[in-house]
Amino acid sequence: MSAIERLNAIEEIRSLKARYWRGVDLADGDLVRSILAKDCVLDYRGCCTDPASGRDFFPAMNVVLRGRDQWVADGFRQAGIVPVHQGHHAEITLLSTETATGVWSFTDRFHYPPGASWRKLTGHGYYHDTYALEDGAWKLATTRITRLRVEVE
Helix, strand or coil: CCHHHHHHHHHHHHHHHHHHHHHHHCCCHHHHHHHEEEEEEEECCCCCECCCCCCECCHHHCCEEECHHHCCCCHHHHCCCEEEEEEEEEEEEECCCCEEEEEEEEEEEEECCCCCCCCEEEEEEEEEEEEEEECCEEEEEEEEEEEEEEEEC
């Protein structure tokens, strides 16, 4: 793989992750599914657990989705929650011409409706992803979130 091909693949993966977060925030299931590998594994267990206190602020998120057809787009919207994700500092490593890994620093905020136990949940941590070239395009194959901090207001 040439240097230009490597840079192009990395940029395609960066764009893929941006579309993932935009799709989640806008409850656009078609957009999210378009970047997921057919047999993806999305592991969200513990994604809203604060490591310092051990408190899980969103137990309903402790799921593992297997396959892109398992993605449900409007779960947050149905609960009246507005998510906002910001991803930073991508560390993308191409393992081959068809596989890659990525670690992304990120912050997410979940704005809750009036009457909820709290107004806003803010989390800081990392997405640990793998990517695969599928049908000529990079797709998200696996993801797992680790947290540095989760706080509520």
